[in-house]
Amino acid sequence: MNKLPNIKTHFADWYQSVVYDAELADQTPVRGCMVIRPYGYAIWERMQHILDLQFKKLGIQNAAFPLLIPLSFLQKEKEHVEGFAPEVAVVSHAGGKELEEPLVVRPTSETIIHTMFARWIHSWRDLPLKINQWCSVVRWEMRPRPFLRTSEFWWQEGHTAHETEEEARRMAEQMHQLYRVFMEEYLAMPVIAAAKPPHERFAGADETFTLEGCMQDGKALQMGTSHLISQDFARAFGITFQNRQEGISYPFLTSWGVSTRMIGGMIMTHGDQKGLIIPPKIAPVQVVIIPIFKAENRERVLEATRELAKQLHQVARITVDESDTETPGAKFYRWELKGVPLRVEIGMRDIDAGTVTVVDRPEGVKRLIQWTQVEQTVEDLLVEIQQKLFEKAKEHRAAQWVVTDETLAQFGHRLAENNGFYEVGWSGDEKAIVALKEFGGTIRCVLPTHQRKRCFYNGSESRYDIVVAKAY
Amino acid sequence: MNKLPNIKTHFADWYQSVVYDAELADQTPVRGCMVIRPYGYAIWERMQHILDLQFKKLGIQNAAFPLLIPLSFLQKEKEHVEGFAPEVAVVSHAGGKELEEPLVVRPTSETIIHTMFARWIHSWRDLPLKINQWCSVVRWEMRPRPFLRTSEFWWQEGHTAHETEEEARRMAEQMHQLYRVFMEEYLAMPVIAAAKPPHERFAGADETFTLEGCMQDGKALQMGTSHLISQDFARAFGITFQNRQEGISYPFLTSWGVSTRMIGGMIMTHGDQKGLIIPPKIAPVQVVIIPIFKAENRERVLEATRELAKQLHQVARITVDESDTETPGAKFYRWELKGVPLRVEIGMRDIDAGTVTVVDRPEGVKRLIQWTQVEQTVEDLLVEIQQKLFEKAKEHRAAQWVVTDETLAQFGHRLAENNGFYEVGWSGDEKAIVALKEFGGTIRCVLPTHQRKRCFYNGSESRYDIVVAKAY
The missing domain is CATH 3.40.50.800 (Anticodon-binding domain)
Structure with missing residues (x-):
């Protein structure tokens, strides 16, 4: 049998070898698309089973929406189409004829689900409406990596509608925390649960909450997101309801999802030179x-x-x-x-x-x-292994975590060469985003704290504590 | 609230009203595509849960294969492409560019799964290989009806490879019987489990086993199929293995599936003037x-x-x-x-x-x-209701079932006007198929018996007992 590439010196090669040699997934002749093999799919089924039970306890109901969505639906919400149009796969012909209007293979389902919400929601009595869908989505990917970036990936996407913004925000936060607890308790992965900076939000979200994992090479992996969706969606799709005062209101919307990417995160967090290590609670075979x-x-x-x-x-x-x-x-x-x-x-x-x-x-x-x-x-x-894996992952993240008041000019080269998480202050100046790119870094999230005084980019007064890292 | 259309006089309207009013499914702005709403999806989840456990006990493993398949893959097997090409949805553009080779949205996954089988199967030790996928597929549909015919539908498709034809045939028959028992025990639906006549086989199958249900209006519904796939597929996709004699052989293949169509069958078998009646074993709410x-x-x-x-x-x-x-x-x-x-x-x-x-x-x-x-x-x-529904459905089918030595000229008009199942003899003369069409009928299946002496079409000596009916 072939030995795996060295995990310390060739992490990316090691990762791909583990995925293929452990028979989690395989490459296919379809560009950018993978097969999830039975052993990998059994891990996904464990994840689905655990999350699905938790969703149902919260009154979230599963449903199935069309895979194909009219292109015009994507165009109804301006930011949404800008975010997704470059990545979509377009169906031009079907049933032997050219279609009058092209359909896209769903990159995400807000547009079709909100269209249906407009049919189903009439009164405040119909709210909250909490729907989830387990499915695959397609976003064309130029540099595919199994589980991390593929043109097709498998996920769940939850979509809810609420009477008030407070309730919608609570929902988005509740799912954010549910994901965090799942990742920590089941995947034994410490994750930062925080907000995305505005420029990293979902196309059309007022707020995006993220879960950021720290891989063994010191890079970040976005493991899931939860969004408070802009009311523009409700307007664009004509979702209204009769409120308790008998007036007409637009509901407040959320969406949230986690995907098979979590399998990639689990591999890169716990694996070693011998291959995969699966936390007992998620292992199909313990x-x-x-x-x-x-x-x-x-x-x-x-x-x-x-x-x-x-x-x-x-x-x-x-x-x-x-x-x-x-x-x-x-x-x-x-x-x-x-x-x-x-x-x-x-x-x-x-x-x-x-x-x-x-x-x-x-x-x-x-x-x-x-x-x-x-x-x-x-x-x-089994209990002990689960705990120890989590402890070890936390220690590892702590070793990668640098709290600093240095500027990018000072720490940028260390980030570029050695990766790592840099907790720094930020003034909000968007020029920082471009400057970071040169070192391969991105702003992963905005922390709830405010302890760093200086902006890492321009040295001015800081408004936010943020985490800067390279990311998958 | 609206009353349902009369189930006796307006069965088709009654059916659609029940589907929409009971919130099982809804129409969408995507031509021919439905949404399965939470109540309908909960029924599908019950079906999935029960079947999935049974599959796993037989050593069948779940996996996930790409949704998009190169058009050329469909063309590798001549009969297959003739069967499916007119129905496929074609992706011409993705990621902002025209694709070099068009992709089709899977109408069924034999071609991509057999491509992967060729990578995974090397030796007789790799056999049998038993894979299943829960997913949706797309076949363009001009006259959609919710659950019965929609451009997208949800199903499971099992695909297996075996060393010998006997073993493959046993597998196809085993799944055929598993489906029958599921339909009878859980859906409380009597079904005919028999073979399809050659012209009704799956595109590229040597043998197709079918499950035929009898709806309240006396029409048949094909509820599921199990196929012994032609070895041409193994040749076309280059699946070979080193056999026990150290020579090279082609494996024998099967595929089998049931879909959300079963929900339609359940509605049309048990419903009444008040609406749906769900058998207790499958009811999400009992x-x-x-x-x-x-x-x-x-x-x-x-x-x-x-x-x-x-x-x-x-x-x-x-x-x-x-x-x-x-x-x-x-x-x-x-x-x-x-x-x-x-x-x-x-x-x-x-x-x-x-x-x-x-x-x-x-x-x-x-x-x-x-x-x-x-x-x-x-x-x-709950036990009693389950049993009584099955008994009633069996009685109803018996009342629709006509065993006759008459010719089509004699019973054709009764079939055209009143539907019903006609058990008749057939010589195998394919002209019968066209003649039947004039009365709206089709050959549903070939029974394992041979008791009818005369061909229903031309009066000559009969070779098979068959069931003739109109079908959804």
Whole structure:
């Protein structure tokens, strides 16, 4: 088997190799589009399952809207079309004929969903309306990278309408926090939950909240967003309702989404030289059981293995790798590459001694465990691994985080060469954005604090604390 | 509220009104495309959940393949492109430029999935490979009808590859039977599980198995299909594997799918003049609790209602309709329209007497039940309703089913005027297909029996027993 590229010196190559070698995804002959293979899709299904339950508890209902949207719909909201028009895929022909009006493959569904909202919302009694859609969207991508940037990607997009701006803002903030807790508790990823600066907002949003993860190479990854949508959308799409005073009002709208990009973030946060490490709470397979046998004791070992599997099935998502076309060593290598949190080995010596060997993926510590203790041990270790991965990721981010009153001229080259998160002050001067670009950096978010006194760009008085970093 | 069109005299209008009024789906400004609204989508999610568990037990794994497929891929298999080319939506531009090669929005995914199979399959050890995808597909539709024919529809498409033809055939038959059992046990719909005649096969299939439901108007609905795919696909896409004799072989392929069309079938099988009737096993809401209160006893009734809800929550999927902007009568009407199997009413008189009123949707029988008996009653009634709906649907189909040795000239006008299923003999003469069209009929399937002696078309010796009907 091929060794992975060096994670320290060739992080980008390492990332792509892990994605393909661990069979999470594959390239396709369709430019910029990937296939999510079963192992990668099982991770996405875990994410969907957990989030979907949480959405439903908040009264959010799933629905399905058309994939194809008339081009004119995108043009109804000025900023929206400017943001998305360059990226869309356009259907010109269908059913053997040229279409009277071109359709675009949805890059996001605000325009069609708001069109339907206008049909469905009549009175304040119809509000709040909270809709979610699990689907794929298409945004043409010139430099695709699996899970991070592909022309098609899979996501959920939530869309809500509310009577008041306060309620809409609470909704956008609630989803923002729901995402943060999910990323921290399930993906074991520390994320900054903060607002985007105005120039980084969603095309047509009054406010965009973002979740920014810190990858092992010190670059940022935007992991999800939640928007307070401009009321211009309600006006553009004619969404009105009879308010409690029997007048006519425009509702306040939100939208929010997370995507398969989270899988990329998880890989780049936890992986190591051996490959993927999947946090136990999100792992499709938490424990792989590998029987170690020779021809003469094969049946006895497999019998004990199945007994063990039955036991562990009660406490974890498990798989048994029984195949006899591979050596145990080759199996170890493959399941390590795939990032399964725990490996349980069982051979003749174990059977005689009433033990098994339990090996954790992140640290590779081997533990000889009594058969009677194995369920408890596995349960405990899964909890411990989850916590340790989160702690390690937090430590790593702390090591990448620089709080400084230096100006860009002073720290820019360090950012350009070594990446990292720079917490600095900003006056709001937009020239800073262009200047940052030269060093490969962007303003990732505006922090809720205000402690840095000087603008990192021009040295004048600062208005905001921000985080500056390179980003995927 | 509007009354529904008469189900006996205006079945098609009745159907559309039920779909829209019960808020299952809605029309959109995108030609031929519908929105599945939350109530309709919740039914689809129930179907997905049940089927997905069954697929996984058979070792079928979910994955996600590109939505856009190069036009040339469709052209690799001659019959396939002839079947689908007239229906596809074509993307000519993307990312602001004309594409070098047009892409089609997938009408089905054989061509892209087989392309990936060629990359993934090397040895007999890689087989069987069993992949499924939940997604939407686009086939341009001139006469759209919600759930039955829309330009975009939602489905699952399974694709497998096998070492031997026997194994592939077993797989196609296994899925065919899985679908049949699902339709009978969950949707309470009797379906004919049989083979399609050659001219009705999937474009590029050696054999197509179909599930044919009988709607209340005596027309057939194809509810799902399972195909043994021609080995030409493996050749066209270069899928080969090293066989057990170390030679090179082409694998044998299957594909199989069911779609949101099943929702249409369910409506047309069980609905009545009051609207939808959803079989309990598939109903997103099995029991609606409606408190009956006046201003002066509102709190006491609502308190008892919530208590009751807590109890019933243990045994059924329930909802409580607490709103005080509607009369109980209006609520009854709406939940009947939506086809919820059971309604539980609770008012002051009930609270004083320690009773509730339970009303079943199909027969509208009111039962005064002791509070202590309510959970058991609900459980029992849900089972009973499920069984009775299936029995009634079977009786209805039997009443539509005509076994005859008559020729088309004799029964054709009855078919044209009154619909119905005609079980007749067929010599295999393809002229029969055109002749049938004049009466609006098609050959729905070839039965496994051979009891009819004369061909319904030309009176010659019959080779097959077939079912002839009009179809959606």
